[in-house]
Amino acid sequence: MLMVNTGKELIQINTSKNTIEYSTTQGRTWIPCFTGTSCGTFKDLLLFDGGLIAATSKGIYFSSNGGRSWIPRFTSNCYGDFISLAENGKELLATTTKGLYFSINGGRCWIKRR
Numbered sequence: 376m377l378m379v380n381t382g383k384e385l386i387q388i389n390t391s392k393n394t395i396e397y398s399t400t401q402g403r404t405w406i407p408c409f410t411g412t413s414c415g416t417f418k419d420l421l422l423f424d425g426g427l428i429a430a431t432s433k434g435i436y437f438s439s440n441g442g443r444s445w446i447p448r449f450t451s452n453c454y455g456d457f458i459s460l461a462e463n464g465k466e467l468l469a470t471t472t473k474g475l476y477f478s479i480n481g482g483r484c485w486i487k488r489r
Contacts, residue, residue: 386427397441418430428467455473455474
């Protein structure tokens, strides 16, 4: 998902600028909140584990402050490039270039879904 609704604000990936933006006006205006390049290219966002999880070209990143800063959760490419994220209760699901994986610890370790 390129946009999530936290209840207080909308948060989106601006794919043309590779930034994270937020809106408190139901999307009428957007304010950049993360413009760094340390996370790589943002591909997907998901509300999970009390914050935001992002799939990026450098792996899985987590933000506890609405996308204003990010910490790495998983940055190995051994499972391929992360493309999209979904949640299934306590499981985090990821589609990668090598298949479907799941995590039961917030994206820190991954297991191939059979």
